Amino acid sequence: SGFAAARQRDLPLVAITTGGRLAAGTTEAGIPLLQYRLGGQPRAAIGFGVGLVHELLSRAGLIDGPDDLGPVVSALEELLERIGPSVETDANPAKQLAWSIFGRIPVVYGHGAMSAVAHRWKTQLNENAKAWAAWEPMPEANHNAIEGSLNPRELGDALYVVQLRDRAEPAEIAERYHVVEELLGERATSRSEVWADGPSALARVMTGVAYGDLVSVYLAILYQTDPTPVTLLAMLKERLARATGSDPTGATQ
Template sequence: MDLKKLQNEMDPKSMMGLVEAFPAQMHEAYELGESFCAKLAGGKLSRIVLCGMGGSAIGGDMVRSYLGSRLAAPLHVVRSYEVPGYLLEDALCIISSYSGNTGETLSAYESIKGKAASVVAITSGGKLGEICLRDGIPICRIPGGMPPRAAIAYSFFPTVHILWKLGLAEVSEEEFSRAREHLGRDCAEFSPVNPDNRAAEIARALHGYFPFIYSGGMLCEAVARRWCTQINENGKSLAHYASFTELNHNEIVGWETPEDLLGKIVIVSLEDREDHELSKRQRDIFLGIIEPLAAGLFRIETKGEDRLTRILSTMVLGDFVSIYLAYFNGLDPTPVEKIDYLKQRLQQ
């Protein structure tokens, strides 16, 4: 199959190009975060609250999964119009909205004013930029003009830098350099110029089927959510995600009916070497039970020397898969017409 031809036909706004540019976005986002954080001062902070939706919120999920035990305080991602008061004492609040116009995030910002110990914003501008400028809130300004889901580098790396600068996380510059080099190779490998690449292979298997994305509850938990939402928005397809071992306390029983639906499910299992050994055993038993019922199974082991490389390379693989799925569905991956319509209705 000629993937370049499909790209030319199906992708006039070049969502593929944005994903291929991720290593360059990493570099720019890293430097933006570093520059912004030079102005920040620390304080007594006992928790981190990131307010955001969609592509902005998933950046917070990814940071939490990546840093894991390197976090010096719990990180809560709030996808809501309001932040619960119990989260705000001694809290650093990061208000993240790519466009700056996300209704839930603007409302959440109003709910935390005067209550959080420290507040910073990550945005390309919009109403959030105006309000934070008025209120004297530090703003990490990121480049605009992209679909928010394609700008995850700009929500991820500034957040990492903020936590690092304020003494809330341990981060390695060498880890970043290794990750960027690895991601450069991945993006070249998954490019449409390589017709038999792994991302296209997985997308072909998912075409016409219902993807179930499973992960261990550690490094890949946020990645599984990202795969799911990218398949939704880019691939214009339904998808489901869940994590071990919670799903073995409920979802496993659901693999009985309806039988015609089970035969339309393709499982993607995201697996990392740091997953808990008992979680790995539960996963292997589960997949042994379920694989005969499903239409297919892909077991994807994370690649890379360190956590940053492994989490980002697995995420980027899913981004490529979602775009190829759009091509195979005969659809442009960029438009999100139902989201646009919903926002229009909300403004009426």
């Protein structure tokens, strides 16, 4: 495990976990432990993961000019007021986007920090909506993925492009998005832009993540799918555990 490897290298350690063997091992070794409770799936713990790591690194002086988490929380609350479950579809762009994606394979693009958010969108669409999805980082996608948009031509209508935009993105990236739209023309008519809002880079990342999480749940509802269980993933872990003799519960969280 990463914990064992770090100990072998005699690295300074702090553990963040919900429990299991990692909590037991750190307690036994006298290593600082930040433990939290999570009543849902691991993918729902992103707030704990980001918040605890951010505060830990900030207090250790390892982040230069750390963002205040207060404005991040405020930005998330404002986002929920705009696109939360209680907002009707005709006034809710996240629900409208889910309808646009419904029956298609979404391909999510993002630049810089938004590329990590795009990856999160992909995995949430997989796990919550139980749907195929892909993601591409910009500008790397301009060196390869753009050529892959040509074939098979029959697939064009089955794809839906989502561009995650950051109001602080470089002008060169904004121009790339514009040029790509012009070049792809009719092959990329099914697309939407989602602009991440917030007063800081961290706020924009977290609102971008929350936006995608909600879209994935709304899409699950359209597919009449319960977003919570990950049945195939659980089956995969169980079969691999039987084959390797490992712990299928993932106790080292």
